[in-house]
Amino acid sequence: MTIARSNLVSGLDADCVADAPIGPLTWYGIGGRADMLVSPHTIKTAAEIVRRCRHAEVPIRILGGGANLLVDDDGVDGVVLRLDQPCFRAIEFNRTGSVTAARIGGGVDLFGLVTELARRGLQGFEHMAGIPGTVGGAVRMNAGGSGGDIASVLDAVEVILLDGTTRTFNTDALAFGYRESTLPEGIVTSAVLHLEEGDPLEIRQNVKTFFAAKKAGQPMADHSAGCAFRNPVDTSTGSLMSAGKIIDEAGLKRLAHGGASVSDRHANFIVVQPGASSRDVQSLMATIRSMVAQATGLQLEREVVIWSRHSHA
Ligand SMILES: Cc1cc2nc3c(=O)[nH]c(=O)nc-3n(C[C@H](O)[C@H](O)[C@H](O)COP(=O)(O)OP(=O)(O)OC[C@H]3O[C@@H](n4cnc5c(N)ncnc54)[C@H](O)[C@@H]3O)c2cc1C
Structure with missing residues (x-):
């Protein structure tokens, strides 16, 4: 069942922006727009929006500080909920x-x-x-x-x-x-x-x-989303290995795709230059995964959350 997008927030105590640029709200500062960006003013309102989205089968995503998040260039569908009002602070x-x-x-x-x-x-x-x-x-x-x-x-x-x-x-x-x-x-x-x-x-x-x-x-002053990949488990000892060290040892420091590159300070950070696209970051991640797999047999798992219209993970 679908309902008009405006019905999702009508009568509720919330700020709402349609077709809102959300890439700039992330630490990467890149990526597209959300169909709707909603800031509820009360916890009760947030709960009601969740209920309405569920009823209308509209996807809902929660935006925090955007420090572990990459937004696709094509943006995301549905509602992005932001907890920036005093009741959440x-x-x-x-x-x-x-x-x-x-x-x-x-x-x-x-x-x-x-x-x-x-x-x-x-x-x-x-x-x-x-x-x-x-x-x-x-x-x-x-x-x-x-x-x-x-x-x-x-x-x-x-x-x-x-x-x-x-x-x-x-x-x-x-x-x-x-x-x-x-x-x-x-x-x-x-x-x-x-x-x-x-x-x-x-x-x-x-x-x-x-x-x-x-x-x-770590490259704290650069635009990134923290560690790109999870530290993999060493199956022989059960302890965690450093994904940064593995990427470094595969010779990938400073590898670049468009405006995205592997940080020379910490190889598990993918940093971006002005003008970079989300696609640059995603294609660099894919290259790193495949080159690490070739060099070591390890399949790196992504730590950064990627939002796109095609995935609701
Ligand atoms: C320079 C830099 C250094 C970093 N260093 C570290 C580090 O040392 N250790 C570390 O663990 N991480 C690190 N990170 C990653 C990041 O700081 C953490 O993952 C942080 O917890 C992300 O929080 P956020 O509010 O920005 O979440 P976001 O990036 O906005 O979202 C991340 C995920 O959490 C969900 N989420 C956000 N808020 C809520 C909420 N209120 N309720 C439910 N789900 C929510 C989102 O939907 C998304 O799935 C670093 C990032 C950067 C840019």
Whole structure:
């Protein structure tokens, strides 16, 4: 069944732009438009939009900070939902003794959050320093690095499921792994983190150390979507191998397709120059996969999420 696109948001408290350029809202800054970009003003409205989309069989996608996302040049169909209104950016603290439960909106920016928690002398989140994006995207991707992932401080996740119902999942009922979890599909509207009181100076120093390590090893100032490929599992030991090292050893650093190239700072980052297209990035990814497979027999799996009219993954 289809309904007029305007019916998807009619009577609801939401901003809505038809044929909206969404590529510029990503870290890559490239890619096309969405049929409709919607910013709900309340969680209830977001849930109603999810219900209406489902009823009308209109695809819906959630845009966070766009830090792990590549939008196809032809853009995407359906609705792109953006959690940029104040109700998705709220932060509440609930202190019991030396432990604080912090309820963080899904649209809260990670850079600002790291700074705010350090300012309050709350420790446990410093390892997320330098990782761009929103809390919702970080929970969805179980973002993290050498110091651990977001799941290590996560107590609960509040989600609007694809049928429009809202649920809270305690993390002990979920399994989190490397950049993945068993959290059901839906919109992460907030996350509850458990944090300990600590020495503000020490916390600030930890943040600086994590940030400096990222800046030294990754092209933070370039346009990218972070690691292009997941680190593959070494089947003989069960441990993760570095996709960056594998790509580097295959001699692919600085390989370019159009305006996209393999970063010379970190070979698992594909960076773009002004004028690059999404197609440049996708064809470079395909070349890397096939050359790595030829050289090593390994099939690299994509970490970057690609949105296109042809795939709704
Ligand atoms: C320079 C750079 C460095 C990076 N370094 C790291 C790193 O060290 N470690 C790491 O893990 N990642 C890293 N990344 C990748 C990125 O920061 C993370 O994957 C981050 O969690 C993406 O969050 P986002 O809000 O930008 O999500 P987006 O890119 O907007 O979306 C990614 C996916 O999450 C979904 N999503 C977004 N918000 C929500 C929500 N509220 N509810 C449900 N689903 C949602 C989207 O639909 C999409 O499927 C890096 C990226 C860049 C550009």
